[in-house]
Amino acid sequence: MSSFITVHDLHFAYPNYVTALRGVNLKIDKGEFVAIMGENGAGKTTLVKHFNGLLKPKSGYVKVDGLDTKDTTVAELSKRVGYVFQNPLYQLFSETVEKEIALGLSGMNLSESEKARRIDEVLIELGVEKFRNRHPLMLSEGERRRVAIASVLVMNPEVIVLDEPTLALDFLEKKRLSGVLTRLHKEGRAIILVTHDVEFAFDLSERIVTMSNGKILADGPKEKVINDKMLFSAAGLVEPQLFQLARNLQAMGVNVSDFSVEGLSTKFIEYSGKVERK
Amino acid sequence: MSGIFQALQWVKEDTPIHRLDPRSKMVWSICVLLMVILTWDPFILALVTLSLIPFVFLGKATSRLFQALKSMLFFVIILFALEVLYFGWYFGFIATMKFVLATSIFSIFFLTTHIDDFAAALNSLRIPFEFTFVLVTSAKYIPILFWEIQDITDAYKARGIELEKSVWKRIRSYATMLVPLIIVTTRRALTMAEAMEARAFGYQRKRTTYRQLHMHLPDYALMIVSVALTTGIILL
Amino acid sequence: MSVLSIENLSYRYPNAEMQALNNVSLNVEKGEFVVLCGPTGAGKTTLCRCMLGLIPHFFGGEMSGNVLVLGIDTRYTKPSRLAAKVGLVFQNPEDQLIAMSVEEELAFGPENLGLSRDEIKKRIEETLSLVNIRELKDRAPSELSSGQQQKVAIAAVLAMNPEILILDEPTSMIDPRSAIEITQFLKKLNKERGVTVIVAEHRLDNLVSSADKIVVIHNGRVLRIGPPKEVLASNDLLEIGVAVPRIIQLVNRLKKAGVKIDNLPLTVEEAISVLRGIS
Numbered sequence: 001m002s003s004f005i006t007v008h009d010l011h012f013a014y015p016n017y018v019t020a021l022r023g024v025n026l027k028i029d030k031g032e033f034v035a036i037m038g039e040n041g042a043g044k045t046t047l048v049k050h051f052n053g054l055l056k057p058k059s060g061y062v063k064v065d066g067l068d069t070k071d072t073t074v075a076e077l078s079k080r081v082g083y084v085f086q087n088p089l090y091q092l093f094s095e096t097v098e099k100e101i102a103l104g105l106s107g108m109n110l111s112e113s114e115k116a117r118r119i120d121e122v123l124i125e126l127g128v129e130k131f132r133n134r135h136p137l138m139l140s141e142g143e144r145r146r147v148a149i150a151s152v153l154v155m156n157p158e159v160i161v162l163d164e165p166t167l168a169l170d171f172l173e174k175k176r177l178s179g180v181l182t183r184l185h186k187e188g189r190a191i192i193l194v195t196h197d198v199e200f201a202f203d204l205s206e207r208i209v210t211m212s213n214g215k216i217l218a219d220g221p222k223e224k225v226i227n228d229k230m231l232f233s234a235a236g237l238v239e240p241q242l243f244q245l246a247r248n249l250q251a252m253g254v255n256v257s258d259f260s261v262e263g264l265s266t267k268f269i270e271y272s273g274k275v276e277r278k
Numbered sequence: 279m280s281g282i283f284q285a286l287q288w289v290k291e292d293t294p295i296h297r298l299d300p301r302s303k304m305v306w307s308i309c310v311l312l313m314v315i316l317t318w319d320p321f322i323l324a325l326v327t328l329s330l331i332p333f334v335f336l337g338k339a340t341s342r343l344f345q346a347l348k349s350m351l352f353f354v355i356i357l358f359a360l361e362v363l364y365f366g367w368y369f370g371f372i373a374t375m376k377f378v379l380a381t382s383i384f385s386i387f388f389l390t391t392h393i394d395d396f397a398a399a400l401n402s403l404r405i406p407f408e409f410t411f412v413l414v415t416s417a418k419y420i421p422i423l424f425w426e427i428q429d430i431t432d433a434y435k436a437r438g439i440e441l442e443k444s445v446w447k448r449i450r451s452y453a454t455m456l457v458p459l460i461i462v463t464t465r466r467a468l469t470m471a472e473a474m475e476a477r478a479f480g481y482q483r484k485r486t487t488y489r490q491l492h493m494h495l496p497d498y499a500l501m502i503v504s505v506a507l508t509t510g511i512i513l514l
Numbered sequence: 515m516s517v518l519s520i521e522n523l524s525y526r527y528p529n530a531e532m533q534a535l536n537n538v539s540l541n542v543e544k545g546e547f548v549v550l551c552g553p554t555g556a557g558k559t560t561l562c563r564c565m566l567g568l569i570p571h572f573f574g575g576e577m578s579g580n581v582l583v584l585g586i587d588t589r590y591t592k593p594s595r596l597a598a599k600v601g602l603v604f605q606n607p608e609d610q611l612i613a614m615s616v617e618e619e620l621a622f623g624p625e626n627l628g629l630s631r632d633e634i635k636k637r638i639e640e641t642l643s644l645v646n647i648r649e650l651k652d653r654a655p656s657e658l659s660s661g662q663q664q665k666v667a668i669a670a671v672l673a674m675n676p677e678i679l680i681l682d683e684p685t686s687m688i689d690p691r692s693a694i695e696i697t698q699f700l701k702k703l704n705k706e707r708g709v710t711v712i713v714a715e716h717r718l719d720n721l722v723s724s725a726d727k728i729v730v731i732h733n734g735r736v737l738r739i740g741p742p743k744e745v746l747a748s749n750d751l752l753e754i755g756v757a758v759p760r761i762i763q764l765v766n767r768l769k770k771a772g773v774k775i776d777n778l779p780l781t782v783e784e785a786i787s788v789l790r791g792i793s
Contacts, residue, residue: 091433473610
């Protein structure tokens with residue numbers, strides 16, 4: 001069974017710029033939750049822009065749902081791979097949230113009632129129903145980001161790519177976003193998260209791909225990647241404090257495997273002989 | 279399209295032309311420009327063209343200049359057609375030459391002059407700082423705007439909208455894409471204004487200019503020769 | 515000695531329905547490191563703007579109460595005047611840089627202040643070293659990464675030698691590595707040079723160990739003020755949207771479950787010793 005997205009020996013360089021992809025190989029299946037991580041200039045955004053055809057390979061190929069991206073238009077690929085850009089302001093073209101979401105349907109051959117149904121569904125799913133007639137500029141950053149996701153989701157793509165979705169979001173909005181992404185994933189969509197927010201990536205995704213200098217450094221389930229400290233520094237990532245803590249304790253012989261607040265708290269409560277009162 | 283922006287961007291090189299004081303280059307540019315505008319004599323225009331060549335070579339601006347001219351080719355051809363219709367073959371050709379020369383002069387100037395030097399030159403000519411600032415900051419933002427237009431176009435395409443064949447629909451698409459651009463630019467302008475206040479812009483009337491300009495022998499030489507030749511040729 | 519004194523400050527933006535700030539009072543002493551935290555929209559940015567006089571002068575609106583910065587009343591002094599002594603760094607790195615080279619960027623503030631060329635040159639050199647961006651001197655700010663840009667922005671403000679440095683969410687739009695470098699730098703600036711630092715942030719992880727006090731802002735009001743170990747002693751702030759650092763969340767949970775812990779850890783090292791004690 002071939003993957004939904006196949007990247008084969010992909011090479012790419014922007015004219016006049018150093019950022020390049022030097023032979024990337026990657027396969028992403030339907031329903032996966034993948035985080036692509038690495039520092040600035042590693043090539044993360046460059047890579048994912050190939051998934052909806054915004055960039056075309058210099059050599060090698062990228063196939064999405066059997067289609068070669070070199071021969072397919074961005075519009076056509078966007079029906080399968082929804083792309084949420086880093087800055088929501090770049091992708092908000094309309095006066096009301098409802099019109100913004102409807103924009104994505106203008107290129108699709110659907111009945112009016114089907115369009116309306118989808119818009120309603122998506123507004124509710126992203127929790128932005130009450131902003132239906134509001135101008136996107138009047139919303140907070142987190143709300144705008146959800147509108148941006150909604151406007152891409154309405155096309156019902158099998159894959160959604162989000163480029164640094166947590167930038168400038170506060171704790172509550174991040175939590176909200178987490179909830180949204182988890183739900184979308186449960187519905188069967190593949191989620192590809194480009195981010196340097198390690199905590200967010202590890203909270204949500206199953207598979208972590210790290211990149212550096214245009215190449216993939218590591219690609220595997222998060223349990224495996226989390227235990228590789230070298231990976232963090234090689235990819236230029238900052239290890240969250242909790243991970244550092246857990247790893248240090250591990251090194252001292254304390255038996256910890258779950259690096260989350262819940263996991264560690266349960267473990268330590270056991271140690272102290274108490275019972276956690278929720 | 280990007281060729282035009284390339285034509286006006288300073289390139290970091292150390293050439294005799296780069297090292298000239300921007301003021302002398304301004305004098306030179308204005309003189310040559312004046313000659314080009316005023317004369318219809320093909321002989322003089324040919325001389326001017328020849329005189330530009332050393333500047334282009336010494337300033338290492340050859341490839342960029344050609345890139346710029348290439349990207350304007352379409353426009354120049356249309357212009358040529360119009361000029362010919364209006365003036366006839368001979369004068370049409372001359373008119374187009376004048377246009378190409380004028381553009382090249384601008385190009386050479388901006389390719390070899392750092393925008394901050396240009397600002398300092400304007401400053402020393404007692405042009406109010408606010409004006410120079412607006413000019414320089416706008417110039418600075420051209421490449422950024424260019425990238426943003428790219429991002430916005432990408433975002434538009436990613437909404438599953440094919441770029442229409444019909445010109446009218448295309449124009450409508452471009453109008454839609456203008457919206458985020460205007461929003462982002464306006465926001466940025468507001469933040470910049472705040473940031474400038476925070477850097478004490480407007481603290482007092484008298485402002486220091488850090489960048490200093492110095493005229494040297496080649497500068498004086500260039501200016502004298504430019505003015506002399508221009509005056510001579512115009513009078514003749 | 516108080517360098518910033520805010521008394522009963524209330525403010526509403528022009529044409530806004532709701533108050534942005536409601537009866538805020540706050541005092542900051544010389545040399546303190548203060549962290550303002552709270553969810554988006556709580557009023558952190560508004561408060562920062564008030565500290566420099568951008569409110570009321572730049573934004574208009576209705577303001578009551580007063581803000582005294584180094585003894586100067588912001589209602590009667592233009593922000594550009596205050597800027598000589600109080601620096602403000604904004605959230606978006608790119609939008610606050612205006613020059614074509616880092617050197618020019620750093621010169622801009624001192625130029626506005628009318629300092630001599632020699633003095634400006636001196637300040638540029640010193641600041642480049644201080645912020646450790648010497649290698650960026652001739653680069654164009656638009657070519658730099660967001661983390662580098664933010665460092666340049668900070669340097670550009672420091673070139674004016676302010677006594678107080680205010681930063682409005684300086685790390686929220688940059689990569690985590692640069693974020694850490696900047697927070698470490700702020701600590702150094704505060705402890706070694708005595709610059710009063712006021713940072714509005716929601717990522718508290720790296721700031722709590724440097725902070726003398728944390729001010730929690732919610733819906734335009736001050737909810738809580740105090741040293742980090744007091745303010746973060748329970749996880750209730752999570753509910754209003756304050757990102758309590760996870761190591762502190764962990765220890766709070768253990769405390770709540772009855773595990774005996776005396777000290778709230780503010781760094782990974784402290785957390786290690788606390789937890790080792792248990793196991």
